[in-house]
Amino acid sequence: MLNSTKTLRPSRSGLAVIASVATLGTIAALAGCAPGGGDSDTVTITLSGPNQFTSDTKTFGPAWDELISNFEKDNPDIKVKTNVLPLSSWSQTSAAQLTAGTAPELIFNQTTHAPDQVVSLDEALAEPNEFSDTGKPWIEDFNSKYFGGEDRLGQNTAGHYESIPFNLVSVGIYFNKDILDDAGVDVDDLATFDGFLDACGQITDAGYIPLATDNGNLPVGWASTALSSMLLVPETEAVNQFGADGEAGTSSPVTVKSVAHGYLTDEINMSEDPGFAAVLESLKTLYDECATPNWSGISSEGAFTGGTDFPGNKAAMAWGTNFASTQLSTVDFEYGTIPFPTLTKSDSDQATGEPAQFGVNNGGTAYMIPAYIKGEQLDAAITFLQYVSSPKVQTWLDETGGIPAVSALTAPPGLEAMNDGAWATLSLGGQNGGLWRGPKAVSAENTRTGYLLGTTSLEDELIKLNDNAVAWAKEQAVEAKWTEDWAQ
Secondary structure, three states, X not given: OOOOOOOOOOOOOOOOOOOOOOOOOOHHHHOOOOOOOOOOOOEEEEEEEEOOOOOOOOOXXXXXXXXXXXXXXXXXXXXXXXXXXXXXXXXXXXXXHHHHOOOOOEEEOOOOOOHHHEOOOHHHHOOEOOOOOOOOEHHHHEOOOOOEOOOOEOEOOOOOEOEEEOOXXXXXXXXXXXXXXXXXXXXXXXXXXXXXXHHHHHHHHOOOEEEEOOOOHHHHXXXXXXXXXXXXXXXXXXXXXXXXXXXXXXXXXXXXXXXHHHHHOOOOOOOOOHHHHHHHHHHHHHHHHHEOXXXXXXXXXXXXXXXXXXXXXXXXXXXXXXXXXXXXXXXXXXXXXXXXXXXOOOOOOOOOOOOOOOOOEOOOOEEEOEOOOOXXXXXXXXXXXXXXXXXXXXXXXXXXXXXXXXXXXXXXXXXXXHHXXXXXXXXXXXXXXXXXXXXXXXXXXXXXXXXXXXXXXXXXXXXXXXXXXXXXXXXXXXXXXXOOHHHO
């Protein structure tokens, strides 16, 4: 059943909109290994990562500033600085700083890294959170569907917890109801893939962009995840051979080890399996019929795909996370969200007719600590991670559209299409690429650009992507120090 909302959330005065992020500060300013100047009894730590929330060039916006202010009042011996990194380059910058030993105390957990480059939080999570009143180990305060639990969700390939989720994330397709009405499109028409494509034609004829899209890896990655949940089910089930503990078994979602094993044993070969071709073909159809015509020339900036076209009332739809709702606090059009449309046999022979899945996941705002952070800086960083995973952050979640990772907190209203039904259920492939993987060197790229633009053949694209996945699998085997023969 299609889920939509007339208005996702009420306007909130004082909240900045989400748009492009700051220019990169100097690397020297990010070195956070020593306490800041001033009061010798005060420890200063720095948090550095991409801006998921606002257009502020110095912080993550008023709600974040208030959270930091409250933290410092409750912890007068700790000061927290925020360094905003551009969405277009944060990954490369943060990874380079981590390798060079210049990254600050807290860095975004999607930074490319090896397990031994960051602090294991296992011991801290085994003790109660000082800002929680449950009295239980910190790990048990989290919703076990998304972090911790029997499947040890959130652990790295070495079997350790290395980051703490401040919130959970889901994505969906936002729609502008006024534009749909002008184009003669009913929201229910968007429930199936062929209906979605037909609607894109009507929207184009009405003079609007159907689906705001840019050249980043997010719109192609999110669409691939949705398509794979419907077209790669047998392949994903076949490679599910290792549990969360790294031993023989299964896990949902599939583990990194299972996927890497599939590629290193040639159980998965994209160029030989029709499911992978079906995903790419459907993806290209989506881009050809619905994407912004010049999407390959649009940089990835802001909370919505395609830049400002959707909040600027130029595009009927755009991909966005639950955080993106804050960018719409002042728009004068009605909007809502829908899941990705369902594929049927008429769309692809590989389709099962089951609806797309994406899932609420702990891949939202989450931070980790570089392994070289020690002493007072380490203690202060852990204290901050405890604070932002406690009841202290309910107001911040409400004001930023955050879905809580902690069981005791509640999600803000208006996110039902992202937080309910099949779409909100994590697929077996998960959100972190599923069977589509690539080595560190291309982790921030849209590796499907050539095929989507028609300059690379389907056959060549599948060969290239399979080579990327094998290279990724080899990296995982080395970093995780797997000892099995197939991993050598």
